[in-house]
Amino acid sequence: MRRGYSTRSTLHRxxxxxxxxxxxxLAEVAQRLLAFQRRYEQTAVPFDxxxxxxxxxxxxxxxxxxxxxxxxx
Numbered sequence: 001m002r003r004g005y006s007t008r009s010t011l012h013r014x015x016x017x018x019x020x021x022x023x024x025x026l027a028e029v030a031q032r033l034l035a036f037q038r039r040y041e042q043t044a045v046p047f048d049x050x051x052x053x054x055x056x057x058x059x060x061x062x063x064x065x066x067x068x069x070x071x072x073x
């Protein structure tokens with residue numbers, strides 16, 4: 001099975017705690033997410049991007065054929 005990036009899985013264990021529904025209020029959710037952000041910023045490292053610009057341009061051209069970009073309002 002192919003896995004994609006999921007914010008929920010990144011936050012699941014460290015930020016949510018043992019029970020993801022045990023928040024008392026939104027302030028506690030915000031506090032826990034900010035604590036996770038501070039912790040993650042200290043341990044995160046940039047990944048080695050090896051996707052050539054030409055390949056990205058080809059991919060974007062292929063995607064544009066199927067679904068044109070919409071103009072921002």
